[in-house]
Amino acid sequence: MQKAIVTAIRFLPDRATDPLLRSDREIGRPIARVDSVLKVRGRARFAAEVPLHDLSYAAFVHGTIARGRIDTIDTAQAEAAPGVLLVMTYKNAPRMPAPPMMMEDAKGASASKLPVMQDATIRWNGEPVAVVVAQTQEEADAAAGLVHVTYLQEPAATSLDLQRQKAHPPKTILGESPRIEIGRAERALARAVHAVDETYRTPRHNHAAIELHAATVSWQDDTLTVHDATQMVNLTRSSLAAVFRIPEAKVHVLSPFVGGGFGNKGLWSHQILAAAASRMLGRPVRIVLSREGVFRITGGRTLTEQRVALGATEDGTLEGLIHTGIAGMTTHNNCPEQFTFPARHLYAAKNLLLAQEVVDLDMVANTFMRAPGESVGTFALESAVDELAVAMNLDPVELRRRFEPRKDPTSGRAFSSRNLVEAYRRGAERFGWGRRNPVPRSQHQGEWLVGYGVATATYPYYRVPGGAASIRLTQDGRAIVRMASHEMGMGTATVQSQHAAERLGLPVEAVTFEYGDSDFPSGTLAGGSSQTVSIIAAVTAAAEMLTGELLKLAGNDSPLAGLKPAEVEGWNQGIRQRDKPENFESHGSILRRAQREDGSVEAAAPMPLKAQKYSMHSYGAQFCEAWVSKQTGEVRVKRWLGSFDTGRIINPRTAASQFRGGIIMGLGLALMEETLFDERTGRIMSRSLADYHVPVHLDVPEIDVLWTDVPDPHSPMGVHGIGEIGITGVGAAVANAVYNATGKRIRDLPITLDKLL
Numbered sequence: 001m002q003k004a005i006v007t008a009i010r011f012l013p014d015r016a017t018d019p020l021l022r023s024d025r026e027i028g029r030p031i032a033r034v035d036s037v038l039k040v041r042g043r044a045r046f047a048a049e050v051p052l053h054d055l056s057y058a059a060f061v062h063g064t065i066a067r068g069r070i071d072t073i074d075t076a077q078a079e080a081a082p083g084v085l086l087v088m089t090y091k092n093a094p095r096m097p098a099p100p101m102m103m104e105d106a107k108g109a110s111a112s113k114l115p116v117m118q119d120a121t122i123r124w125n126g127e128p129v130a131v132v133v134a135q136t137q138e139e140a141d142a143a144a145g146l147v148h149v150t151y152l153q154e155p156a157a158t159s160l161d162l163q164r165q166k167a168h169p170p171k172t173i174l175g176e177s178p179r180i181e182i183g184r185a186e187r188a189l190a191r192a193v194h195a196v197d198e199t200y201r202t203p204r205h206n207h208a209a210i211e212l213h214a215a216t217v218s219w220q221d222d223t224l225t226v227h228d229a230t231q232m233v234n235l236t237r238s239s240l241a242a243v244f245r246i247p248e249a250k251v252h253v254l255s256p257f258v259g260g261g262f263g264n265k266g267l268w269s270h271q272i273l274a275a276a277a278s279r280m281l282g283r284p285v286r287i288v289l290s291r292e293g294v295f296r297i298t299g300g301r302t303l304t305e306q307r308v309a310l311g312a313t314e315d316g317t318l319e320g321l322i323h324t325g326i327a328g329m330t331t332h333n334n335c336p337e338q339f340t341f342p343a344r345h346l347y348a349a350k351n352l353l354l355a356q357e358v359v360d361l362d363m364v365a366n367t368f369m370r371a372p373g374e375s376v377g378t379f380a381l382e383s384a385v386d387e388l389a390v391a392m393n394l395d396p397v398e399l400r401r402r403f404e405p406r407k408d409p410t411s412g413r414a415f416s417s418r419n420l421v422e423a424y425r426r427g428a429e430r431f432g433w434g435r436r437n438p439v440p441r442s443q444h445q446g447e448w449l450v451g452y453g454v455a456t457a458t459y460p461y462y463r464v465p466g467g468a469a470s471i472r473l474t475q476d477g478r479a480i481v482r483m484a485s486h487e488m489g490m491g492t493a494t495v496q497s498q499h500a501a502e503r504l505g506l507p508v509e510a511v512t513f514e515y516g517d518s519d520f521p522s523g524t525l526a527g528g529s530s531q532t533v534s535i536i537a538a539v540t541a542a543a544e545m546l547t548g549e550l551l552k553l554a555g556n557d558s559p560l561a562g563l564k565p566a567e568v569e570g571w572n573q574g575i576r577q578r579d580k581p582e583n584f585e586s587h588g589s590i591l592r593r594a595q596r597e598d599g600s601v602e603a604a605a606p607m608p609l610k611a612q613k614y615s616m617h618s619y620g621a622q623f624c625e626a627w628v629s630k631q632t633g634e635v636r637v638k639r640w641l642g643s644f645d646t647g648r649i650i651n652p653r654t655a656a657s658q659f660r661g662g663i664i665m666g667l668g669l670a671l672m673e674e675t676l677f678d679e680r681t682g683r684i685m686s687r688s689l690a691d692y693h694v695p696v697h698l699d700v701p702e703i704d705v706l707w708t709d710v711p712d713p714h715s716p717m718g719v720h721g722i723g724e725i726g727i728t729g730v731g732a733a734v735a736n737a738v739y740n741a742t743g744k745r746i747r748d749l750p751i752t753l754d755k756l757l
């Protein structure tokens, strides 16, 4: 790699407009996932499936108090149990500094900055107090039940309600101010002709990915290898290096397949404890959390209580918008659940008050969960907009059109690309919104009341700096593209093969995208719907560098002689001049003439400076038809349409699947998901998918999705992230449809039948 060139590229601003913004040879094709055959045949190997010689198995003993100290811990019986190799507690665990925390430390993958198993202190109900390692998983699980612990309990803060007077603003919300005030919103509200002012509540949620959290770890001398299920191989490597006080080069994290992440497949105590136990034991260790373990030691989405107040004039000018509230958090993490983010960018309010506070609780560190903030924030905001439309006797789509801002209402920046009104227009037409009767209880189907609801979906555009990619182009016309990125089921390898093929002028079959390995050029995390565009930016930089190298190699005998990278493009397994396409030479020909087997480059993505100049977001309109039983109060979502405006779509097939997956998760949020938390003990009571309900096939109707496909000129390849926007707006669209069906306004998620009877 040429270090000097890499540095130079890194600090160039984003180029004005990607020349391939509308190029559509491979981009836009609905190709099947490149790993589909592997997955269907069961040959995709996940973290808990890596075979290792001499493997041992770990199980955790969980603390049962929310706050206090371990008084006594008796491991004798467990140590004597069949197959047991090691029982680790704070007494014999190696000394380890606290893991670096995500969003606070540039090397952090941990959701919490608590030290792991270093002393007798207990900070949440469920914290691991012992690790039992045995020859088999069954022996480890059985022996874990033989560790006897007594506690000295201290009073714990486990109720948001009881602690609300201690609410305080967090230092920042993902780097933004927790409070934005423009004008005088309370006064505007008091003077408004039409106003609503309501409180909305959302419960705790847990990530329930099909794949349980798992790691298979081993040490070779002082080198640690971790087969992990993670959304962040690089940060996991740097965090484990810090915890075990070894150089990063001595930690190797592999994560080729992840069975769903949704925000909490980062670094938690289980990888650290497994690695510590493995080092003590001198044997490889596997840890697979039980579903109960996932719920108790990896954090979920926290609970919120939100006030939304809107005041409008007769003609639908939004005079005042207030969105405030509280969320439960801990003193040892930094995820305040950014529920006021949508209101910062959606509506042309003259006066705005957006402020959120947190309440410190003794619980496992809550964390990011698919559209953290936006998913529950849009429930409150978009329910309130619907309530205002009812109060004004105005169609909610029309009201939102009147609220549409010309520039970002809080930053004052221009929108990079915003076609929300168009998304609404198309969605309403295809859904048949015009057939809706605004009068509640006016549509019936036998015992069912029928209602239509609509809500806005929105999620920010993030491109994470720091990613780099390598490309090796061989004489036979194949390219291997590498970046330490992640495949959690969303189609990363597929769309990145398409992108690299488009960029390099290759057929998609000639490209292999390799990822999921911390030894590859540094990837960015798979989070914040940022990964696709972050990879594209790095691969684009690498492709540009490769083109430069190839042009140099081509020399004076080539039809490309004297051309610069900006004057050419990849075409038909070679390079051609943009405005004189007859000037062409194939990659193979260039390499052969230069007597080179291949061309290899590595380059870093330029800094995402455009995101500081423009208000960059994705948008959508969610349309719901819900049926509510007059007898039982059951809600059945009968029809769904999501109409999105998310920049350019690379692969309609994987994109539709992402949108649908988000919407389905939103149906869970709307109708069933709720982590049951015992406020007396601080213990999460939900133990399995039998009592933490997620939508099953029968809960999910046919989901129609469409998109504007308008490229954002300020984003590489014109794309936006799409992993999270699908879930946003869904809670409100369901609640609004339920209101239209029944005349009952449910402001407390989930919308269960008891609330409708």
Ligand code: MOS
Residues within 6 Å of the ligand: 231, 261, 262, 263, 264, 368, 369, 370, 371, 372, 526, 527, 528, 529
């Ligand atoms: Mo997501 S909550 O950024 O995986």
